[in-house]
Amino acid sequence: MSSNSSIEWTEATWNPTTGCDQISPGCDNCYALTLAKRLKAMGSEKYQQDGDPRTSGPGFGVTVHPGALEEPLRWRKPRVVFVNSMSDLAHARIPDDFVAKVFGVMAACPQHTFQVLTKRPKRFAKLLGDTGFVAAAQSHAKAVLGGAADQGTDIWPLPNVWVGTSIESDEYCWRADQLRKTTAAVRFLSCEPLLGPLPSLNLDGIDWAIVGGESGPGHRPLDLGWVRDIRDHCLDQQVRLFFKQVGGLTPKAGGRLLDGRTWDEYPIARQPVEV
Numbered sequence: 001m002s003s004n005s006s007i008e009w010t011e012a013t014w015n016p017t018t019g020c021d022q023i024s025p026g027c028d029n030c031y032a033l034t035l036a037k038r039l040k041a042m043g044s045e046k047y048q049q050d051g052d053p054r055t056s057g058p059g060f061g062v063t064v065h066p067g068a069l070e071e072p073l074r075w076r077k078p079r080v081v082f083v084n085s086m087s088d089l090a091h092a093r094i095p096d097d098f099v100a101k102v103f104g105v106m107a108a109c110p111q112h113t114f115q116v117l118t119k120r121p122k123r124f125a126k127l128l129g130d131t132g133f134v135a136a137a138q139s140h141a142k143a144v145l146g147g148a149a150d151q152g153t154d155i156w157p158l159p160n161v162w163v164g165t166s167i168e169s170d171e172y173c174w175r176a177d178q179l180r181k182t183t184a185a186v187r188f189l190s191c192e193p194l195l196g197p198l199p200s201l202n203l204d205g206i207d208w209a210i211v212g213g214e215s216g217p218g219h220r221p222l223d224l225g226w227v228r229d230i231r232d233h234c235l236d237q238q239v240r241l242f243f244k245q246v247g248g249l250t251p252k253a254g255g256r257l258l259d260g261r262t263w264d265e266y267p268i269a270r271q272p273v274e275v
Contacts, residue, residue, distance in 0.1 A: 021055035026168030104140025121178035164188035208267035213247025240265035
């Protein structure tokens with residue numbers, strides 16, 4: 001089932017896969033890793049496989065959930081959906097055919113808007129530009145629709161799917177370069193937790209930037225000067241900005257104001273083409 005989300009920039013979450021591995025400093029205080037351990041202890045079926053203790057943890061082993069694939073088909077009310085809040089769909093241990101099925105379900109649900117976020121954009125750049133992968137996703141979409149061919153499943157990139165990557169420090173601005181190579185109706189960045197300035201950030205081809213500080217007992221402080229630089233860059237490039245939080249001991253501790261105002265902008269999708 002989907003769950004309503006407390007994440008400010010989405011409405012619900014959908015986890016057809018769970019589990020991940022830490023690969024960069026932005027993962028150091030991963031909320032999903034901590035939550036998976038708790039869910040395993042509670043007996044949650046989706047969180048019984050452990051990950052490598054060096055990079056993952058209890059209940060956080062990468063796992064695919066075929067039974068969760070068609071959940072969005074049962075949602076009556078259109079919603080904005082964060083895909084895999086408890087995983088990374090571009091993780092190397094998630095098979096290509098399963099990723100294609102996830103995209104197929106999203107193609108079959110044009111009433112919903114799906115936000116897919118990864119720290120592994122190289123794989124998405126390759127998959128979403130591959131004709132075999134696209135054909136597999138479209139085939140699965142038609143299968144779940146009972147063979148119907150008039151549901152917009154031949155449109156690519158999918159107009160209701162936003163693809164993003166995380167950038168927490170200047171060292172990882174290369175992820176935006178990979179995202180630019182990715183076929184997507186909307187490309188977005190999640191600069192959260194923002195751990196330093198991003199002087200090398202290139203916003204060409206980017207539609208949306210989410211920025212936020214870290215929260216929790218081990219949070220690393222946010223310098224609003226870093227956020228101002230990103231804001232100014234967004235204004236220059238006409239990129240929509242969503243400033244999620246200053247951060248602190250709790251998510252709401254520092255508030256959401258930047259120089260006296262909130263930034264709650266959302267992107268506009270590009271026009272897809274039929275393939």
